[in-house]
Amino acid sequence: MIRLFKVKEKQREIAENSNGMPPTKKQSPGELRLNKDISELNLPKTCSIKFPNGKDDLMNFEVTVKPDEGYYLGGKFTFTFQIATIYPHEAPKVKCRERVYHPNIDLDGNVCLNILREDWKPVLNINTVIYGLYHLFTEPNHEDPLNSEAAAVLRDNPQQFGTNVKRAMGGGHIGQTAFSRCM
Incomplete structure (x- = not known):
């Protein structure tokens, strides 16, 4: 009988604290920080x-990026973000959904952005990552490549790089590699 009383008391307490709403799932610190970001x-x-x-x-x-200048002008690129529950102590996992001809994005969509790797710090946020992705399209970096072939063309022949980018964004081929249409 005493046990039943304690159960009913606990149920009443939960009902009073939830204002008639079902109890909500407690958010992890990472979810709270992401909510804020x-x-x-x-x-x-x-x-x-x-x-x-x-x-x-x-x-x-x-996140969708539509560059308004540079080699990738007119393109549309979508990135998936997966955030760990220990965020911001771990950087987001970011992948490009389209196959893109880019020195800093490999053919599997992995992104080479220093703030997603060794330069990640908990003071950084999602906004910083999105600006970093945008910056990759306005100023691709041949010095830290994931796609070394594209990086070499950018470094040695920027005009040819521009031609390759336009062909790839139109859904064409560069060598034996087919690219996603993203214009």
């Missing part, structure tokens, strides 16, 4: 964010 986003006008799984899954989202 997203609420404070100040995206460039050429970038947008989308939550394909709805607002209940903030830890997985997509």
Whole structure:
């Protein structure tokens, strides 16, 4: 009988604390920080964010970058973000969905951006990463490549690099490699 009383008392306490709403799942510190980062986003006008799984899954989202200058002008590139529960102590996992001819993005969509690797610090945020991705398209870096072939062409023949980028963005081939149409 005493045990039953304690159970009912606990149920009443939960009901009072939830204001008639079902109890909510407790957020991890990473989810709380990500919530803050997203609420404070100040995206460039050429970038947008989308939550394909709805607002209940903030830890997985997509960012679209549409460069308005440089070699990739007119392109549209989508990146998937996976955020660990220990964020911001671990950098987001970011991948490009399109196959793109870029010195800093390999053919599997892996991104070479120093703030996603050795230069990541917990003071950085999602906004910083998005600006970094945008910067990769306005100023590709041949000195730290994931796609060494594209980097060599950018370094040695920037005009040919521009031609290759346009062909690849149109869904063409560079050598034996087919690229995603992203214009």
